[in-house]
Structure formats: structure tokens, C-alpha cells
Amino acid sequence: MTEPMRVETDVLVIGSGAAGMYAAIEAARAGCNVFLIDRSLIGRGGATVMAQMTVAVALGDEGPDHWSHHYQDTLTAGRGLCNEALARLLTEEGPACIKEMDAWGVGWARKDGKITSAFAPGHDRPRCVYVDFLSTGPAVSSTLRGVVNKTKSITRKGDLCVVDLLKADGIVTGAVAWHLGSGAPVTISAKATIVATGGLTRLYRRNSASSNMGGDGYALALRAGAPLLDMEFVQFFPIGHLAPRLIGMDPIMWDPFRYKLGGKLLNNRGEDFTQSYGVTEDGKYIITRDVATYAIIKEVGAGRGSPHGGVYLSFQHVPEAKLREAFGPVIDRLAENGIDLTKQAVEVAPIAHYHMGGVQADVGMNTEVPGLLVAGEAVGGANGANRLSGNAITEAFVFGREAGRTAAKRVKEMGALPSSSGTAREAVALISSDGPGNSPNTAEMLEALQQTMADDVGPFRNGDGLVRALHRIKDMTGAIGSTPFGTGAAFDMQRLDWFDLRNMLTVAHVVTQAALNRTESRGAHQREDFPGMLPEWNVNQIVRLERGNIAIAREPASVSKAAAQ
């Protein structure tokens, strides 16, 4: 068997989006050596770099605000399922992180010296800071990259794909990674391991995040013994770009322009249909994501959709000068794609965008397994059944910083690590095994899984579809077997796909089973066969892996009446 390369560190951070980078910076500031890794390039992949505009925070710079208002809005959006302690942490600590990012030079948009806040649906006042013209995510990534690069005690390495976490005596002691650049297995021993791998949007055919967001952190945590929760709540972004074909732009790009200009959602009869769903937009952007997604799917289902299966988003009523002011250089990028907003509406449809569920954690970002922490979108529970616009980047900062702090405390208190050679051997064997001579097309299988999830486990679900999806997932799990395809050489794409399928199928199974169990409709989880929200479902579903089988239990949601006041 191939002898793995070995790395030792105080803190291992897996994933280099905003959460991972903030965690690394915080742990390093507290005196730790940090090993920050990513399966892609550092600070380039994941969801952060794709964020278009809003970061929700009760800064109170432009107008009066207090974190408790932001907290209240977050709980309301979460439809009774938010973990109130996590939601409080997110909203209360948000301002400090936003100010720190400001000091690091991210360049939040300002007016008369004050940081500007935009209004976003679900918030009771303008609360979303941004870097203008679709640059928020790239600016956040590059600012954090800059700080990481200057921090000597952070070592950062890309092309390291984590295959499994290491465990010994009931604690997580690091991870085993496959180095894509060479094909070598690498064992990383760490006194604290922070999973900051983001969400699971890659499970769906149309999504707004990077190709490396296949829920791998959820699968890693589950296999290491940590429970997940709220896995049925996948947020769909209602107005993802559908047609005409547009390249070089993130499909969620229309959101900022809805903030600025309103815009109209129209069906194929030219009707502003939002009012049929209880929201009178009238040129303003006030409809929340779950309601908009529901309305669009209903319109399409009733035969009132656009040619490609969505609805129209129109800015044709907005004067050209105002369009140019709001869109800035983006107008020219649209023109390169042959799109003139003064003359045409574009087609939009819901796309997978964010995961409310995730790994169960306390306010210190500890999971149930000692030594294993989580940060950012990988954490479940803060946003309940539906996330407010703007909370994702804020939670990446706040939860990242908290995870870094807790990890540093653990490192100081810990003695020597127990030996984890047993679990290392299994993962190294997977990485360096010879694959079967004849194997199915892995890229095709990934597309088939994405299609199944889009068809049967999308924003609108029913029992028959969910059962069908479970069967398909089971068949595909059988088809990939237990031996990775390919040879394990450098950048062996079949093997990479196999490792991705292994994680994605586990996570798809969990999402589908949790959705099948929840016989009601709430927030992002809508059942055609069980419309309406039921009080007996004021529970979180907790998922564990027990002897290789998925087991789901129910726990009362942590939101108390007092907190909701």
C-alpha cells in the first residue's frame, strides 16, 4: 500500500470560503498553527466567491437598527425552526465582523461616509451591506485571502480533497486527503478540525454555487459520528437566470437589480402574478424566497410559464438612464450576451441556492464529536426552514470566527493526540486502491443524480416522487460499489467523481428521507400532498449514521416563546 505523506498541525480547516478563511485567521490570532486546505484553489471555489450582493447586518450606520430586530426577522423567516442561540450569535456578532472586514479593506459601498444598507425581502428595514455591481463575493474572498496570506502561522494548500476524517478514542484527530495534483494520499493530524465545506447545491441540476459544493462536509461529519439536522430544508433561489443563455455571469445575478429597481415578475399572459399568492409587489421587491419559489412553480404548473419553464422578469418599465445607473458595467456584459433590458424580459426559474440544514453544533461551533467543529453553511439550524436574504455571508464570518476561537481553546487544553492509524489505513486504502476495469460513466451518473433531485426532491415535493428518488439513490449507491473507480493518479477525474458520488449519494439519501418523513409544508419544504404547516411538526429532524444505516429522530425545536418576542 502507498505510504501516505504526513502533516501535523494544531488546527485543520477544510474549505477556504469566507467561513474557513475567517476560522483560520482567528485560530492563528489566538496562537495556533493552522493548516487551511481546499479541494480547489484557495479562496476561489465554494459559495463565497459567488455571492452577488447582500450581507445582512444590524449596523445602524445609515439608519437606526439593533441586532434584536435582525434576530426577530431571522426567527420569523425560519418558520419556528431556528436554533435561537445560533440565530442570536449570527445577528449579535454580525456587526463586529462586518466592521473588521471594513478595516481589512473590503470596500463596503458608502454614501456620505456611512456604509450603505439595501432593503431585502423579509427584513424590517434596510439592513444589507454590499460591494457594488455584483462584486460582494469576490471582494470578500480576496480581502480574506489577503489577510490569510499575511498570517505566517497559516499554511494554505489547494488540490487536497478530504476523503474521510480521522478518529481515535471517540475524537476526531484530523483527516485523510487525496492530493489531486499528484495522486498521493496525505494524512493530516490535528488537535481540532473545522469543517467549512459549505452546502449541497451541487445535488441539483440547476444551482447557483460552485461544482465543489456537493455536501461533502455533511457526509464527512456523518461518517465521523456527528449528527445532522434540518436536512430537508434546501433553499431555492426563486429567480435564477434561465434564458436566454448567458455566460460569464452567476445565475443569481438578478437579485441586486431587484433590490435597486424592483422589477416585475410576469407570467406568459403578462400578468404580475405575485398578488395571486398574497404578495402585492407592484414594482417593489418584497416577496420572500420561499413564497416566490412556490408562486413561480405554481404558475409554470398551470401552463402560464415562459418557453423554457420559468417566468419572466422584466425591467422594461424602467427608464434606460436608471437601468445604466443601477447596472453599471453589467449592462455591457449583458449586451455581449445579446440582452437589452429596455427591449426584453428575461426568463427566470428557481435554482438550488443554499442549505438551511447541516451539522448540529453549539454556539462554540462544537459538534457532538470532540475535536470536530463546523463553520458557515456547513452548520445547520441558524436559519430554520427558510433563510433571509443576506444571512449567509454573515454566518460565514461569525461562525468562522467562533469556530477558530473554540478550536484555539481546545488546542491549548489538549495533550498529545491518540493514534488514529486504524481509520487512516482505511481511507488511504481507498485512495490508493486499483479501480474496477470496467466502470460506468461517473460524469453521467452525477448528472443523473442531479436530475433525480431536481425532478423529485426540488422545492415542490410529493410522497411518490420522494420514494422514487430514494429507489434511484439506492440503485446508484449500489452501482458505485465500495471500490473507487479509476487509478488514483494525478487529477484522475473518475476517481474524483467517485469520491463525490460517495458523498453526494449519502447526502441525497438523507435529504430525501427527511423530506419524505416531514408530512407538512413549511418554508423551503413544500409537500403537494401535505399542504399547510402543522404544530406537531415544530420539530427538528436529527440524522445519524448507525452501523452504516441512516437513522432519523425528532427533537422539539429550540425556539421559545420568549425568544420570539
Added chain:
Amino acid sequence: MSEIATLKIWRGSDKANGHWDSHQVPFERGQSVLDGLRWVRARIDPTLAIRFSCINANACKECMVEVDGETVYACTARLEPREMLLTPLSNKKLVRDLVTEIAPPAERFAVREK
């Protein structure tokens, strides 16, 4: 009749010992070269190695390749209904097929020579 884009792709893990694979991809107006490469992987050959992350947004900047000898992002270069020559970046260390070592040196994991 539907139009075809022919992708002539350099394959191999040693710059001196590569070969060419030619694949015919159904052409649709507005598609990117990366769309074509992803189509090839899912329909014909999943072993084709390409590096990309954000797929369409030109945010990750990982999908740099050469098309007809010119460095482009595969996600913003348009697919065209003709033969297009795809090669890895000539000024970067080759990893496999169209994948090259583009990370800054400090971010590369150093592997001992075998």
C-alpha cells in the same frame, strides 16, 4: 441540420508524450467551451481532466486553457461550430490533459519525488 463543434483536445500527463482526441459536440448558440467539455465528459469520456469550479460565473478563474493557442477562460470562451484546438496552458506545469498547476507556489502541496 444541427450544427457541430469539433473539439480537438490534447490528452496526456507528459508534455512530450501526448495524443489528440477529437469529439463532436452538438452546437447551440451562446454555449461556452466549458459547456462543450462538460458534455464530452458526461456523454463520451469521463476521464477527460479539466479544472473548474464556478461553471458559469467567471468568478473562480480556475478554467484557464488555450483555445487555438490563445489563453482563455473556458467558461467565457464561446463554443463555435468549427474545429477548435484545446491545449493546456503552455507556460504552466502540466498535471493532466487540460489541467495545469496554476496555484501560487505557496499554495501547492509539495510531494516528495518517487
